[in-house]
Amino acid sequence: xxxxxxxxxxxxxxxxxxxxxxxxxxxxxNPKCGDIMKVYIKVNDDVIEDIKFKTFGCASAxxxxxxxxxxxxxxxxxxxxxxxxxxxxxxxxGLPPVKMHCSLLAEGAIHSAINDYRNRNGLEPWEExxxxxxxxxxxxx
Amino acid sequence: MKGREYVMTRKVYMDNAATTYTxxxxxxxxxxxxxxxxxxxxxxxxxxxxxxxALSKARQQVANALNADPDEIFFTSGGTESDNWALKGIAxxxxxxxxxxxxxxxxxxxILHSADFLEKxxxxxxxxxxxxxxxxxxxxxxxxxxxxxILVSVMFANNEVGTIQPIREIGSLCRERGVVFHTDAVxxxxxxxxxxxxxxxxxxxxxxxxxxGPKGVGALFIRKGLRIExxxxxxxxxKGRRASTENVPGIVGLGKALEIxxxxxxxxxxRLSSIRDRLINGIKDAVPHVKLNGADGAERxxxxxxFSFIGVEGETLLFDLDGAGISASTGSACSSGSLEPSHxxxxxxxxxxxxxxxxRLSMGESTSxxxxxxxxxxxxxxxxxxxxxxxxxxxxxxxxEEVK
Numbered sequence: 001x002x003x004x005x006x007x008x009x010x011x012x013x014x015x016x017x018x019x020x021x022x023x024x025x026x027x028x029x030n031p032k033c034g035d036i037m038k039v040y041i042k043v044n045d046d047v048i049e050d051i052k053f054k055t056f057g058c059a060s061a062x063x064x065x066x067x068x069x070x071x072x073x074x075x076x077x078x079x080x081x082x083x084x085x086x087x088x089x090x091x092x093x094g095l096p097p098v099k100m101h102c103s104l105l106a107e108g109a110i111h112s113a114i115n116d117y118r119n120r121n122g123l124e125p126w127e128e129x130x131x132x133x134x135x136x137x138x139x140x141x
Numbered sequence: 142m143k144g145r146e147y148v149m150t151r152k153v154y155m156d157n158a159a160t161t162y163t164x165x166x167x168x169x170x171x172x173x174x175x176x177x178x179x180x181x182x183x184x185x186x187x188x189x190x191x192x193x194x195a196l197s198k199a200r201q202q203v204a205n206a207l208n209a210d211p212d213e214i215f216f217t218s219g220g221t222e223s224d225n226w227a228l229k230g231i232a233x234x235x236x237x238x239x240x241x242x243x244x245x246x247x248x249x250x251x252i253l254h255s256a257d258f259l260e261k262x263x264x265x266x267x268x269x270x271x272x273x274x275x276x277x278x279x280x281x282x283x284x285x286x287x288x289x290x291i292l293v294s295v296m297f298a299n300n301e302v303g304t305i306q307p308i309r310e311i312g313s314l315c316r317e318r319g320v321v322f323h324t325d326a327v328x329x330x331x332x333x334x335x336x337x338x339x340x341x342x343x344x345x346x347x348x349x350x351x352x353x354g355p356k357g358v359g360a361l362f363i364r365k366g367l368r369i370e371x372x373x374x375x376x377x378x379x380k381g382r383r384a385s386t387e388n389v390p391g392i393v394g395l396g397k398a399l400e401i402x403x404x405x406x407x408x409x410x411x412r413l414s415s416i417r418d419r420l421i422n423g424i425k426d427a428v429p430h431v432k433l434n435g436a437d438g439a440e441r442x443x444x445x446x447x448f449s450f451i452g453v454e455g456e457t458l459l460f461d462l463d464g465a466g467i468s469a470s471t472g473s474a475c476s477s478g479s480l481e482p483s484h485x486x487x488x489x490x491x492x493x494x495x496x497x498x499x500x501r502l503s504m505g506e507s508t509s510x511x512x513x514x515x516x517x518x519x520x521x522x523x524x525x526x527x528x529x530x531x532x533x534x535x536x537x538x539x540x541x542e543e544v545k
Contacts, residue, residue, distance in 0.1 A: 010460060016530045031494035031533060034454055034473060034482065038532040056533040058456035058473070 003093035009063035017052040026112025037109040060099040068106035157505035164353040170397040174390040199396025219359040220327040223346030224251035227323040230369040239289030246488040274436040275304030297329035301485040302435030303445025312341030331402035354398030358391030413443035427521035446502040449495040452534025461523040472499040
């Protein structure tokens with residue numbers, strides 16, 4: 001059902017945990033849909049220096065969380081923002097069509113952490129694109 | 142979560158409610174009817190004689206298991222067909238009397254989707270709710286029966302949570318009120334004693350692959366004298382009531398499997414109930430904050446366990462258990478591809494998070510005490526690790542603190 005990469009990131013998820021004194025925290029999803037992801041970021045010199053997550057959800061939600069955090073770690077904040085769920089799914093060698101929404105969770109949680117960071121630093125939050133917004137509203141926390 | 146990788150030394154199959162293996166004795170009984178004695182039982186030459194005899198032997202075996210008459214047993218392609226036939230067949234043969242059907246919210250989809258179909262075709266369906274253990278309320282059933290009620294269909298035991306309904310009481314109520322009573326006994330057959338006479342059952346569905354028979358074969362018990370419309374139209378097989386060339390090897394296997402499971406039933410019931418309770422208590426002792434879904438003791442199938450683990454999602458549990466060689470099942474939405482978790486768990490009044498965190502372990506004749514030990518060794522650690530990385534669990538613990 002899942003690729004080997006999905007199973008690897010599911011069984012040995014990277015970047016699990018919390019960051020004390022995080023610069024930004026984001027949480028999306030709700031128990032009704034069966035998935036919740038919480039992301040902590042540490043930002044230094046406009047670079048995501050560290051990132052940790054906690055996820056309640058199915059195997060693809062956990063694998064997407066793990067892969068997405070790997071992909072944005074060390075990136076400039078704006079580049080991290082540009083990470084799409086499609087790129088996460090591709091990096092995992094694909095997800096079954098019914099599970100694509102699980103990869104949106106990771107994208108959404110990272111966005112929410114980045115905007116939290118921007119808010120804390122007196123910066124204007126960035127706008128989600130329309131499609132993404134509509135999907136995330138369905139999953140509103 | 143770099144953890145110890147479980148070495149797959151052991152394979153534990155705990156999904157017997159989904160299907161069982163065909164037992165070797167059953168397979169052996171079936172084999173001659175594939176290539177050797179392959180004749181069509183409808184043919185008149187002597188070559189088919191053995192097959193005709195095999196069919197009547199199997200019919201007798203099923204009748205014995207139910208305390209029915211062989212004339213009341215009709216072979217089908219499985220539980221789904223039997224359920225479809227019972228509902229649609231009674232609806233379209235009794236629509237002169239009325240158009241009202243009563244069933245429950247926790248039935249299998251074979252019943253619920255047949256009921257949907259009937260609703261689209263002019264029938265009224267009442268869905269009775271259940272309490273938090275999955276039991277229907279007899280007085281609600283009684284109040285729901287109207288002059289126009291033609292059929293009551295209540296499953297014998299639930300496939301997800303294992304709750305056994307008060308079938309005898311429902312049977313006598315229906316008999317008293319002159320309403321046909323059907324029960325889907327797919328999960329119960331071979332696990333609990335069933336007597337269609339004593340329980341006043343008019344129609345009963347069963348499926349061979351749930352008690353170590355082959356897949357693709359089942360039966361519908363139809364009480365003698367009951368009018369029922371056909372579902373399958375074609376040839377004159379099964380006394381003109383169910384067309385299609387008989388699946389002789391399958392039917393032979395069904396008969397044999399049922400004979401074996403009924404002969405072992407009293408001891409297996411005791412053995413499995415005791416294993417079940419040991420596993421239930423073991424999980425409760427080893428994992429904090431769990432909830433057993435369904436009823437206790439004699440109100441529960443001896444082979445069914447269903448737990449919700451707060452803060453852990455069901456599909457996650459299945460994959461982790463699979464990695465350790467354990468096959469199980471969940472009512473979580475994520476495993477089914479829909480967004481809604483199991484209708485059964487939601488009908489028990491469970492919230493979404495709990496329903497998403499459910500795990501069903503269903504045991505069978507091959508389940509040993511060692512299997513239980515192994516599950517108890519592996520499962521608590523899996524739940525602990527997944528909770529550690531769950532924001533839902535974190536919230537739950539925080540709420541507990543606040544209450545204190």
